[in-house]
């Protein structure tokens with residue numbers, strides 16, 4: 144088993160539309176997704192994968208790069224950027240947000 148999930152939560156996955164200067168839902172429709180951080184056991188890398196609860200559409204699949212700044216803007220809205228875009232996770236509740244943030248920070252510490 145090369146990739147194992149180290150945390151699972153529920154969030155609305157969003158990306159920031161720089162052109163129109165607004166947050167938009169990632170994927171075809173608005174809605175909650177199951178968001179997970181996967182750890183690749185062989186090469187010790189991590190990535191965020193999110194799938195819509197309703198139809199399993201993959202709405203985020205991004206590597207967690209060393210040095211990533213994870214911004215906990217509010218207790219339930221966390222965000223980060225890569226060289227292409229800004230991602231936002233609007234968590235269903237504080238517990239999911241806290242659990243995800245803890246796993247994210249642990250992963251970043253280990254890179």
Ligand SMILES: CC(=O)N[C@@H](Cc1ccccc1Cl)C(=O)N1CC[C@@H]2C=C[C@H]3CC[C@@H](C(=O)N4CC[C@@H]5C=C[C@H]6CC[C@@H](C(=O)O)N6C(=O)[C@H]54)N3C(=O)[C@H]21
Pocket residue numbers: 157159166212213214216217220222223224229231233
């Ligand atoms: C230096 C740097 O890159 N700075 C970034 C942040 C950052 C810092 C350090 C490392 C990485 C990153 Cl990413 C940055 O400033 N960015 C990233 C893009 C984001 C866009 C808009 C403005 C509008 C205000 C703020 C915002 O988004 N905020 C406030 C809480 C608020 C909570 C919920 C989400 C939910 C959808 C939207 C809404 O409510 O309708 N929304 C919000 O409206 C949410 N902001 C930001 O936050 C902006």
